[in-house]
Amino acid sequence: MLALLTVGPTSTAFADTIQTGASVCNMYINSIGFGAYCSNGQPYLGGAAKPPPTWEERLRGRPFVPCRDFPIPPGIRLPQAPEGKKWVLRVTITDYKLNTYDGGKDAHLERAYVPVGPAEEAQCPFPDYMEPFWYYFKSNYPPPSLVVMPTFSPRVNIPAYFSLTAESAKVEADPKANPGAYSGYINPTHNLSMRALVVEMIVDPGDGTPAFKCPMGVTSVDDPDGYDETKDPDQQINPCKHIYKKSSASQPDGMYTVKLTITWEAFYWIGKDAGGWKSIGTADVTAVQRLPVQEVQAIGG
Template sequence: MHNRVGRTLLALGAVLALLTAVPASTASADTIQTGNKVCSMYVNSVGFGAYCSSGMAYTGGEPPPTWRERLRGRPFVPCRDFEIPKGIRLPQAPDGKTWVMRITIADYTLDSYNGGPEAHLERAYVAVNDQERAQCPFPDYMSQFWWPFKSTYPAPALQIMPTYTPRVNIPAYFTLTPDSSMAVKSDTGTYTPEEMTSGYFDQTHNLTMRGMVVELTIDPGDGTPPFKCPAGVTPVDDPDGYDQSKDPNDQVNPCKHIYKKSSASQPDGMYTVKLTITWEVSYWIGRATGWQPIGKANVTAVQRLPVQEVQAIGG
């Protein structure tokens, strides 16, 4: 029995849901300095990620070597080509060329452990042939100057209370499972408070990124208008946000809908519920700044939902 009201809605879908990530433009944060690197980040309708220059975080002690010292006489290659992140819409590349995302370290100095105060990353989507691709070679020794990572949104998982099959004239409450809202997965089934709000963390670096659903728009599929639900963090010990000790009409969760007709006349006897999940991605580089938002992206999902003409909660 859950007697605390969940702070509702993190991510969405169900076993029968179809996740349809619609291509969208990239939203990115300003280039940031974190530890001994500069980072460029992105968020789109498929996921989020970062591309950082330099290497592991400097945590004190002996001064880290300069970039020149780390090169040991080898040439510095300031650019690197990556695959285009999924979710980015681009036109057909010209014949003989393919699209790449080219990240370039600009305004750097080799006589610094982090590229210097003016160092920053420049990102461009360019169509290249083999000759143009060779302009940005990536020898093995240059890997120490780059740290890329990416995370996709988890598969959606929708919960409906008080029963998975809503009843006519009984409020149906929509909530989301914690696991479907976090890129960090627990092997034990429990999460620390930090894990509940983190999307990606690497102990060897000073950058953490997270993705959280901040709004959910539900089209219930019965001809009534779509409605929006606020979103937040659902406590792990109250995963459905529903108080079983109270009547369905006395719940606090605002994300609800009352079906007036059963779905018997619908294809396969189910309503088609359309969902729009708004993800907000933020980054963390220390307590002084807290979580800084990068941008938002929408993901859509479709849920087939049976509604029964039964005036009772049981079953």
């Protein structure tokens, strides 16, 4: 069953700008999702024996426009823009050198949320020929889907085990099989890819007892709920459990309101020799689940 997603004010975590292949990239994560902005992010498709052209050669005499305006990422709350203006995320390439194929070792990206009107927008145009110098991708988290075992309607005095479905606890794509998903493809050895995983869940069971933390990822991928139906409820490996002492019959609609705080962590990967996935930070998502809890019924009674 899908939980009702509720999002409050958000903060955004950023990784340091990284250089990967011919790109300079900056990444973000917040309570809505994650993504990246890359300069020169589209691949150069020239022959392997031919050196890639410099930025100056690719421009062919046209002016280099170092900035680009993007929509404000979801989850960012800003005050009302001044009359006649709108908020944009302005990303600017700085300290670049046009006589290099990747902007040079000092090139990096600067981000700013700015209100713009026609005059300010004209300061940062985006002509078609600048398209190959940029790449942008993003992903939102899937709606949380709570699993309760051994039955969705727990019984009084019997442990109830909580988990998320595998589909609602990760966002990822195989950077080798599908380099275009959540990634900026550079070449076979430099491919900025991103993924996010749920690493912790705090459960407020709604019955007046304290909330408790549940580490995620402690069960196998092919058995995300960690519940072995051949074993008793007291012999399960999933550490995320709660024992209700009273039924929910007296609660509104006969159900407890379970509150979840789900912590996502985003990672990036920049090639087979880059040392694996690196974390860029975490963000919390809150959700609410209505849960009926029933009395244990005796046989024949």
